[in-house]
Amino acid sequence: MKNNFIGCFFILFTLSNALFASPPKKLIQIKFPSGIANVILAYRDSAFNEKLIAFSNPAKKDTVISQTLELAAGQVLTHSAYVNSGLIKQSFILPENDTLRLEIGTDWKLKLIAGIRFFIEDTMNLYYEFPGQPASNKMFLDKGTGLSLTKSIFQNNQSAIEKSYSSGVLNPNEQAILLSIAKADYYFRLVSWALKNQTVDEISGEMEGLVKDKDQIQLVRSTGAAQLFGGYVMYMIRRDHLNSKDTRKVVKAILDLGWKKNISFGYIRHILSDLQAQSPAVLAQCYKDLSEYLDGDFPLELAALRKKILPVLQNMDKVMLIAPDGKRLSFKQLLDKNKNKYLLIDFWASWCVPCREEAPLFEKAKADLAGQNMVLVSISTDEDDKVNDWKKALKADGLLKATNHYKLIKPKDNPLFKSFGLPSIPRYILINSKGEFINPDFPRPSDTEFKKALSQIIASSN
Numbered sequence: 001m002k003n004n005f006i007g008c009f010f011i012l013f014t015l016s017n018a019l020f021a022s023p024p025k026k027l028i029q030i031k032f033p034s035g036i037a038n039v040i041l042a043y044r045d046s047a048f049n050e051k052l053i054a055f056s057n058p059a060k061k062d063t064v065i066s067q068t069l070e071l072a073a074g075q076v077l078t079h080s081a082y083v084n085s086g087l088i089k090q091s092f093i094l095p096e097n098d099t100l101r102l103e104i105g106t107d108w109k110l111k112l113i114a115g116i117r118f119f120i121e122d123t124m125n126l127y128y129e130f131p132g133q134p135a136s137n138k139m140f141l142d143k144g145t146g147l148s149l150t151k152s153i154f155q156n157n158q159s160a161i162e163k164s165y166s167s168g169v170l171n172p173n174e175q176a177i178l179l180s181i182a183k184a185d186y187y188f189r190l191v192s193w194a195l196k197n198q199t200v201d202e203i204s205g206e207m208e209g210l211v212k213d214k215d216q217i218q219l220v221r222s223t224g225a226a227q228l229f230g231g232y233v234m235y236m237i238r239r240d241h242l243n244s245k246d247t248r249k250v251v252k253a254i255l256d257l258g259w260k261k262n263i264s265f266g267y268i269r270h271i272l273s274d275l276q277a278q279s280p281a282v283l284a285q286c287y288k289d290l291s292e293y294l295d296g297d298f299p300l301e302l303a304a305l306r307k308k309i310l311p312v313l314q315n316m317d318k319v320m321l322i323a324p325d326g327k328r329l330s331f332k333q334l335l336d337k338n339k340n341k342y343l344l345i346d347f348w349a350s351w352c353v354p355c356r357e358e359a360p361l362f363e364k365a366k367a368d369l370a371g372q373n374m375v376l377v378s379i380s381t382d383e384d385d386k387v388n389d390w391k392k393a394l395k396a397d398g399l400l401k402a403t404n405h406y407k408l409i410k411p412k413d414n415p416l417f418k419s420f421g422l423p424s425i426p427r428y429i430l431i432n433s434k435g436e437f438i439n440p441d442f443p444r445p446s447d448t449e450f451k452k453a454l455s456q457i458i459a460s461s462n
Helices: 004-012 135-141 146-166 171-196 200-217 223-239 249-255 259-272 280-294 300-308 333-337 354-366 384-396 413-422 449-461
Strands: 025-032 037-046 050-056 063-070 075-081 086-093 098-102 110-116 319-320 328-330 342-348 374-380 405-408 429-433 437-439
Touching: 004 146, 025 037, 025 050, 025 110, 050 063, 075 259, 098 333, 171 200, 171 223, 200 223, 223 249, 223 259, 249 259, 249 280, 259 300, 280 300, 280 437, 319 333, 319 429, 328 333, 342 354, 342 449, 354 374, 354 449, 374 449
Parallel strands: 025 098, 342 374, 374 405
Antiparallel strands: 025 063, 037 050, 037 075, 075 086, 098 110, 319 328, 319 405, 342 429, 429 437
């Protein structure tokens, strides 16, 4: 039976595509014995996507198969094969030289000819349960023995690496790389076991070690590190009892983890790719958080993501507004009236004291920005039977004849109200010239950030 949580990690990070400089090319040669038709290797490309490399020998004869690939020194290449219902998995570090020569043994394992250093072999299958699987795999999947087995594997790997380093087999850089892979493998086993057995509390102490080791783990652009990050996010969701459909909270939690941007950005992109149940307000806030986190990194990726998570609301021609003089117009007409301009909308109500306290500052900003590429609009969320209360409030505040004042018609029944949870007011929402809601929680006029944010927008639009 597949473990659904673990299986999804491969999908998530196959979709991940942060930006990296292209590494140099390396020649890989594999010597096939007769009887073996295919070998599959895996690595991460320059955009951190997992790539599968197929070396095919359809005639099943003694031969050498070669391929030239873009691979960096320090990159990790992985060989996996199922033999007698067990999984052979070997990981090895790519060296500085340009040619790697490997040979397939009769046991299907790859053997070094030249140009590579092997990492400790991993013969444990974490992802499937089936008849005839290795006893070690059954022990790992078992709730009683899995945790102790995971710890012993890591201790053995760590001891072997340190022994090889002490004896001069490994140099300091290779030691650091191998420890990075070993720790990624260890913590991934921990979270995999805990998620399968629903015992996340039992590994809380070990996970504190992960927080300390995360920088070392991310030294190597390895499949294990990417899988670990996905596993750790699932562990965190379980640990903190987050609703995985609550995009805003999950994205914020991922950013708070402080992992390298290329890994976390890829995972977040996958989360935001399913937009069916997300409101524009939630997605816009996610984009705002992400923009601040990336701080200028991955501009092309961010621009592509922005188009997906900042949708233009549909049916805006059905969202109706009324002006104090009784004239009606649709929200679409309001957008068309201010085409190619930013709109900052103040959602308020006559009964909201903080809203009315902010109103004079908002009106002053309207006057200050006259002639700029920014229009400030005030929209009341008063119910339709409170039109007189709305007008009385405008008159009392000296705004009855002020420009750009409207009231939503049937506020609770239209998508604009529902999307942004407008009962929480005062609320200031920024809309760009395409009708995209790009900031669902703009600073209040009394906030010191208000003028600064306006100035930045105007400067960027000129």
